[in-house]
Amino acid sequence: MDEASAWEPRPVAPDAVDGVIRTRALTKRYRGGQLAVDGLDLTVPAGSVFGFLGPNGSGKTTTIRMLMGLIEPTSGTAHVLGHPVPRAARTVLPHIGALIEGPALYGFLTGRDNLLRYDAADPTADPRTRSTRVAAALERVGLTAAAGKKAKAYSLGMKQRLGLAAALLQPRRLLVLDEPTNGLDPQGMREIRSLVRELASDGTTVFVSSHLLDEIEQVCTHAAVMAHGRLVTQGPVADLAAGARGQLVVTTPDPGEAARVLKEQGVGDVVVTGDRVTGEPPERDLADVNAALVAAGVRVRGFGVERASLEDAFVALTGEGFDVAG
Structure with a gap:
């Protein structure tokens, strides 16, 4: 059985709303009254590489956690791949690859064994082609030579690569990446940019949260800027940069x-x-x-x-400096 026919995801109905991700008035208030996300209206076009930007405490991570069904919103709605989350999370999540807040790895296992365990936990994964999938994912992120090394001995950049490999074990309609180039050297960053472009050209929508504005500008087609829990702006990257004076x-x-x-x-x-x-x-x-x-x-x-850069636009919109890792 070839790799293409080894995985047949459960059918997902055509998007019930415009966009692979769409939120309307999405709000999250924590105990004590802290308002983390305030009335977010976000639309991520299908096939885009979408950059999600914001300074510390802007609500980016909280938003991603709501989109992945990890926490429930206080009010408002979120649709991913045309289905409401978190209610339809079990239907949607098999079609999503995610690397959020760094990879969760078993340090005592090798890189290869970590991926084998991740794959075995996926009820949609065909065990007959598991080794092939794992080998392909390791090669795609440049970890084949280090596959037999224990994860606890991996550098931060290698752990990021292994987490990305786990997200790529199956074909995905949507890939959600939180700081995917964290800990990578310049060569590794170029490789990840190339991989993201390749995935997008294959039809995968890629949602990238990053504090590296030049990275977003190089690889993303669209972007959104958050500040103080609210959406400041969103749209094509070229339009956002053009909106700032040179x-x-x-x-x-x-x-x-x-x-x-x-x-x-x-x-x-x-x-x-x-x-x-x-x-x-x-x-x-x-x-x-x-x-x-x-x-x-x-x-x-x-x-x-x-010409104004995306950094210029970001500073003009938020009044914040370049440290936007939150």
Whole structure:
């Protein structure tokens, strides 16, 4: 029996609502009145690589736990693959691979044996092809050579890879990854990015929670930003970045004079770094700003607006810095 025919998941009805994940007014309030998630309306398009961003305490992890049926919402609704969760969790979860808050591993078992145990716990898994599935998952995340090593001797990055392998033992319609590149070196991060793109091209929707904004920008097609338990914005990554204003950059051997002229021309937040002067573009024709520099005798070697990054958009939306690991 080949691998493709070895696993036949229980049928899941077509999505009853738009999106692989959809929440409406989803709210979680803990004892003591702490409001972790407040009226969340989230839509994750089918086939997307969806980045989920937010500073510490923003409600990302609580949201993921509700989507996976690990905790119940206080109010509101959540649908995953067209079914309500947590009520239909048993129907939905066999179609989802997840790596949440780090992998749970048996340190005294080898990497291979950990995956064999994970696979054996899946009632949909055909035991006749278990070894083949495990070997394929190990190879996919680059752990074949370390498969016989005990998990307690694995580095943090290797444990992340093994957790991802466990999520990939079966074909999945949805993959939920919480900080998937945590502990990986640059080469490992590139490999995970490549794997995520490959999975998406095969039709898997990938939901990624990460604090590495450049990673999200490189691999994700869509993203959402959370702050203080509420959704700030969501949409295609390119649109989110485009929503933040770019930065005016002037390169000149006369930075002090350039900074003075730029301020006079309405450029905000002017900063001088060596021969580079940056600032927020003014509400006027930039050609006039350049002309004013030249008229003042500033030797302009470079003049233009750098495109805003997802980090720029995040800071503009939340007022938070780059530490967004919560």
